[in-house]
Amino acid sequence: MFTPNEIGAQLMHIERSQNERNVDVLEEDDPAAVAECVQQFMLVKDLLTAPMLGTS
Template sequence: MNVCKAHNIWIEQCEAAQTIKARFGLTAAFDYLVGEKLMSFASAASRHPDFARELPRFVSEVRRMFTPDEIGAQLAHIERSHNERNVDVLEEDDLLREGPAAVAECVQKFMLVKELLTAPMLGTS
């Protein structure tokens, strides 16, 4: 994969989120863009340098698309949903459910994304 392709992926996802926001509202757009796409992109960034190089730009665009208050409220909503789902995982014996290690990895990814979206200032090093 090259940087141009990784760049195009997040650009298309942000454009789709704008359409979703207009048609279905803020929560649907944020769930799509952050809860699904940014989380997946951050995961890919840990394995692929091209995605890692594009991650700060993707995060900056998300921060531009949503106000800090919207980001805070929507992250709290996603976090509550994850916490409820994680309790279910620990309480049920369903073999198809995610195990504790997968849940911990998901929580770790979410916390990284949350930190990137709520940091007072994004920097590069």
């Protein structure tokens, strides 16, 4: 469906946008919300860039 390069490029774009929003949220003093958002993004990023997904 999408090449690894296309996925990587989109993830970099999303991560940059997210970092800009996180700065705004941190200025409002809500580090817990930022941490949760970053954690969720990293999980999705790891799943999308994993060479092979297994089953548990």
